[in-house]
Amino acid sequence: MVNNPTIQSSLRLRAVVAGTGSSVPAKVMTNEDFMKIVDTSDEWIVTRTGIRERHIAGPQDTTATLAAQAARNALERAGMKPEEIELIIVATVTPEMVFPSTACFVQAMLGASNAWAFDLNAACSGFVYSLSIAQQFLSSGRYRTALVIGAETLSRITNYKDRSSCILFGDGAGAVVLKAVSSGPEGIMYSTSFSDGSSWEALKCQAYGSRHPVSIPLENPDMVYMDINGREVYHTAVRRIVELVNECLEKCDLQVEDIAMFIPHQMNARIIESVGKRLRFADEKIFINIDKYGNTSAASIPIALDECCRTGKVKSGDIVLLVAFGGGLTWGANVIQM
Ligand SMILES: CC(C)(COP(=O)(O)OP(=O)(O)OC[C@H]1O[C@@H](n2cnc3c(N)ncnc32)[C@H](O)[C@@H]1OP(=O)(O)O)[C@@H](O)C(=O)NCCC(=O)NCCS
Incomplete structure (x- = not known):
């Protein structure tokens, strides 16, 4: 299946997915709920983004509690105990606190x-990004198991007065247990990652940090919230995602038809559909669940992957293609045989 010799030789050990899990807060916020707080409509939100509702953290939910529950679900599906895990990576922009890390919690x-x-x-x-790092540790033999989690409470940094951004985001967590094995499915076949720090202003949350410490009054109080240049991001995301998919197919010597499910970051259904069309993915192989969750940043791909596994849309032996684009700017992809 993997004909590229450079890929085969680097896979002495395979980083395979042993289990997936996810967790979202109980509270749901619908488009109708947003119509009560900003000047918007269900029709505008659905047409422009594909979002119908999103889950929002309650007072007891934190990034770490959502992450831990997603991890427990993934461990249960993998049939493993927490003590067996040797590496934990939590991808997040809404950490539990400045430090210690969310992963330590x-x-x-x-x-x-x-x-x-x-x-x-x-x-x-x-x-x-985190899957590609875990892949290195597992395929080199340094560790045998890893827990990779994407978890966010974006509602804590959302400006609910800004109608162009607040309708986009939701909270949740997704997790994957990886195991190093020497036979069976290929596991993570290929990973690729990029950044462009010169375009940092397109997507940002500026305070509080070293540049804008809490001790100095902010020039604009909204700097504590996420701020996005939606139009700029939209066009760059489409271009970069198309490039990523083409690179993955070429490096793994795969055709579009070999991909059982294309699982992109859920940022906007229109972006996903336009990319899917350009790349000639069949409609049923493009996974979209943004209607139920909105954009959950680092959590969106693992939540989507877990849903694909739980509902049988992705089965053992299938090849999936995960593709992401976001603030930094950053973008990257993984090809995985499940
Ligand atoms: C944000 C996004 C949905 C906006 O869609 P768009 O088609 O680009 O819409 P525009 O920003 O051009 O705005 C069109 C109009 O709708 C208005 N509008 C914005 N938000 C609205 C809302 N929630 N309800 C109603 N109207 C809204 C704008 O004010 C604008 O009005 P105008 O033409 O009178 O100025 C889209 O650009 C997007 O998804 N971008 C990427 C998202 C992103 O960055 N995600 C985070 C990174 S992963």
């Missing part, structure tokens, strides 16, 4: 006492 909540744990911030590309 998750480690403690799970009782994963044999793992080392750290966070990774690559905005919406955080999960695909």
Whole structure:
């Protein structure tokens, strides 16, 4: 299946998906709910984004509690105990606190006492970046197991007075347990990652940090919220995602038809459909669940992958293509045989 010799030779050990899981807060916010707080309509939101509702964290939910629950579900499906995990990566832009890392909280909540744990911030590309890092550790033989989580409480940094951005975002977490094995499915076959820091202003949340510390009054109080240049992001995302898919197919010597499910970051249904059409993916092989969750940043791909696995849309042996684009700017992809 993988004819490229450079890929085959690097896979002495395979990083395979042993289980997936997800967790979203109970509270749901519909488009009708937004019509009560900003000047918008269900028709505008559905037509422009494909979103109908999103889950919003309650007072007891935090990024770490959602991440830990997603991880427990993934461990259960993998038939593994938390003590068996050797590496935990949590991708997030809404960490539990400045420090310690969210991953350390998750480690403690799970009782994963044999793992080392750290966070990774690559905005919406955080999960695909994290999978590529875990792949390196597992395929080199350094570790045997890893828990890779994407988790966000974006509602905590959403400006509910800005109608062009607030309708987009939701909260949740998704997780994948990876195992190093020497036979069976290929697991993570290929990963690729990019960044362009010169375009940082397109997607940002500026305070509080070193540049805008809490001790100095902000020139604009809205700097504590996410701020996006939707139009700019839209066009760049389409171009980069098409490039990523073409690179993955070429490097893995695959055709579009070989991909059982194309699972892109859920940023906008129109972006996903326009990319899918350009690349000639059959409609049933393009996974979209943004209607139920909105954009959950680093959590969106693992939530989608878990839904695909639980509903039988993706089966053992299938090849899936995960593609992300987000703040940084960052973008990246993974090709995985499940
Ligand atoms: C945000 C996004 C949905 C906006 O869609 P769009 O088709 O580009 O819409 P525009 O920004 O051009 O706005 C069109 C009009 O709708 C208005 N509008 C914006 N938000 C609205 C809302 N929630 N309800 C009603 N009207 C709205 C705008 O004010 C504008 O009005 P105008 O023409 O009178 O100025 C789209 O650009 C997008 O999804 N971008 C990428 C999202 C992103 O960056 N996600 C985070 C990174 S992963």
